[in-house]
Amino acid sequence: xxxxxxxxxxxxxxxxxxxxxxxxxxxxxxxxxxxxxxxxxxxxxxxxxxxxxxxxxxxxxxxxxxxxxxxxxxxxxxxxxxxxxxxxxxxxxxxxxxxxxxxxxxxxxxxxxxxxxxxxxxxxxxxxxxxxxxxxxxxxxxxxxxxxxxxxxxxxxxxxxxxxxxxxxxxxxxxxxxxxxxxxxxxxxxxxxxxxxxxxxxxxxxxxxxxxxxxxxxxxxxxxxxx
Amino acid sequence: xxxxxxxxxxxxxxxxxxxxxxxxxxxxxxxxxxxxxxxxxxxx
Numbered sequence: 001x002x003x004x005x006x007x008x009x010x011x012x013x014x015x016x017x018x019x020x021x022x023x024x025x026x027x028x029x030x031x032x033x034x035x036x037x038x039x040x041x042x043x044x045x046x047x048x049x050x051x052x053x054x055x056x057x058x059x060x061x062x063x064x065x066x067x068x069x070x071x072x073x074x075x076x077x078x079x080x081x082x083x084x085x086x087x088x089x090x091x092x093x094x095x096x097x098x099x100x101x102x103x104x105x106x107x108x109x110x111x112x113x114x115x116x117x118x119x120x121x122x123x124x125x126x127x128x129x130x131x132x133x134x135x136x137x138x139x140x141x142x143x144x145x146x147x148x149x150x151x152x153x154x155x156x157x158x159x160x161x162x163x164x165x166x167x168x169x170x171x172x173x174x175x176x177x178x179x180x181x182x183x184x185x186x187x188x189x190x191x192x193x194x195x196x197x198x199x200x201x202x203x204x205x206x207x208x209x210x211x212x213x214x215x216x217x218x219x220x221x222x223x224x225x226x227x
Numbered sequence: 228x229x230x231x232x233x234x235x236x237x238x239x240x241x242x243x244x245x246x247x248x249x250x251x252x253x254x255x256x257x258x259x260x261x262x263x264x265x266x267x268x269x270x271x
Contacts, residue, residue, distance in 0.1 A: 091238075
């Protein structure tokens with residue numbers, strides 16, 4: 001709890017710093033102008049969605065292997081947070097697209113595959129509400145593994161099918177075109193978003209564990225009443 | 228510029244809102260758990 005409180009304070013401070021860096025320190029991009037500043041939260045949100053889905057993938061495998069409820073709790077916690085970040089990507093992307101390319105939506109490979117990813121994890125969350133017994137965990141674990149297949153597809157879609165809107169690589173260690181001040185603003189934002197993901201994961205995991213305890217007691221009480 | 232600052236703050240508020248929602252859900256579940264435990268103890 002103490003670590004969580006400390007983490008919350010650090011994230012709040014970093015959030016303020018990040019906003020200041022994005023809007024007053026980072027220079028304006030010459031071609032796109034002000035709308036380019038969406039980049040500083042659009043890309044970190046996408047990175048965290050991928051990270052969250054990767055955690056769901058790993059913990060789903062671990063659940064099917066060891067049948068531990070803790071692994072299942074981590075899987076659902078991470079999937080829900082990933083879904084929130086993926087929603088941010090799908091909201092901020094069209095705002096950027098409208099301002100820069102004068103269109104809200106384009107059925108280009110990355111946008112389409114990201115929408116499919118969002119729908120897959122929406123399905124994952126809905127699936128968990130459809131059952132109350134162990135089938136919920138088993139089916140969700142299988143879907144958690146299968147849905148992750150789409151993550152590399154989203155990442156490589158631009159390379160495989162080409163795109164006029166998205167670059168192949170956003171950040172490359174060897175690439176020097178990005179202004180150093182832009183780099184600082186970007187990495188501070190990326191770090192803040194990642195810390196926020198860890199904080200949310202800890203919180204959501206605890207909610208799931210308490211929820212499971214309540215569910216167990218309710219089921220035991222029902223069984224006793226039936227006997 | 229104001230439009231984009233607004234959008235940026237909106238994203239952070241969305242994340243803050245989700246955090247508050249989780250905290251409230253946790254508190255509610257904790258209270259339910261304690262209530263159920265007390266109820267079981269009483270009946271035993």
